[in-house]
Amino acid sequence: MSVDPSAKVHPSAVVEEGAVIGPDCQIGPFAVIGPEVTLGRGVVVKSHAVLTGWTDIGDETVIYPFASVGEVPQDLKFKGERTRLIVGKRNRIREGATLNTGTEGGGGVTRVGDDCLLMTGAHVGHDSQIGDRVILVNQVAIAGHCHIGDDVIVGGLSGVHQWVRIGKGAIIGAVTMVANDVVPYGLVQAPRGELEGLNLVGLKRRGVERSEITALRAAYQMLAQGEGTFMDRARRLSEETDSAHVREITDFILAASDRSFLTPK
Structure with missing residues (x-):
């Protein structure tokens, strides 16, 4: 275990042997940091959050209570192979969000870019690649192997089917199921996801x-x-x-x- 002297770890937190805690980190009460977790500078892990697996968290990211970050994939083909989750800088991972590591068959790495907001209950499935400045609103579910481009917004209670790509700058309306690829700057709405125009407001x-x-x-x-x-x-x-x-x-x-x-x- 490596804990930088400037880090603040609550006495009730569990930091397992092998974890790396960077400068100026804050780990709240009853948080759990697994043995293969690395926290960059200024990461904040609030109470009752769980970070596990082979997981890297970028500088100044904040992880809120009851988030589960780095657990094994929700994939029946997963047999315990060594896979990874990489989260970039300045992200906000809100209460109850779940981010899983990758699978051997999907490339082995789940990745989240910089400056993203993953709101309450959002899910990022195995092997998905999330770009920069992405917003996943409450209870959004991103299935495995998805590619979400920079500056995408996915509205609350929406789902994205496995292997789907959503292009840069697109916006998905609330309560929408996206089962096919969305072109960059597209505007998608309706329960079964229809391309209804361009994200002119975002542009x-x-x-x-x-x-x-x-x-x-x-x-x-x-x-x-x-x-x-x-x-x-x-x-x-x-x-x-x-x-x-x-x-x-x-x-x-x-x-x-x-x-x-x-x-x-």
Whole structure:
């Protein structure tokens, strides 16, 4: 066990032999830190949180009561192989959230980026890759092997099917089941997840230039109503566009996928 002298550990907390506690960490009462857990600088683990498994927590992340971070995957194929959870910097992991390590068949690593907010009861399944500045609202369930891009917001009580990709800057409405890939900057709503447009509010909030937003709107219309199949339209758009944001959409569509796409209405 390595506990930096500047760290504050409550007497009732359990820090197991082998754990690494970085500078300025705070570990609250009845928290449990497992033997393969590493905490970066300034991590706060509040009362009754449990950190276990081969888990790395980045600087200044705060983990709230009753969160379970680094437990084994919820996968019947898991046979105890050594897999990992990596959580980035400045994240907020709220009460009752659950994050599982990876599986050997899925690459072995579950990863959360920087500056994310995982609200009460949110779940990140095995081998999922969560980008930066992602918000998972209360009770969101991200199944195994998902890829969630930067700046994505998933509304409360929503679920994301295993292997689904959600592109950068997309927004998922509350109480939505997402069973297919979502293009970058997409707006998805309805109980069974329908692509209803672009996340224009998010684009404007991030200061995207009007010319880029105009190009995105034109690209969306082409994908919705152009000639040929959805993939044909994406290929043609990829050849014609000069917009960096549109290029992100076409690259996403033309990349390898284990699921089909939500297509424009």
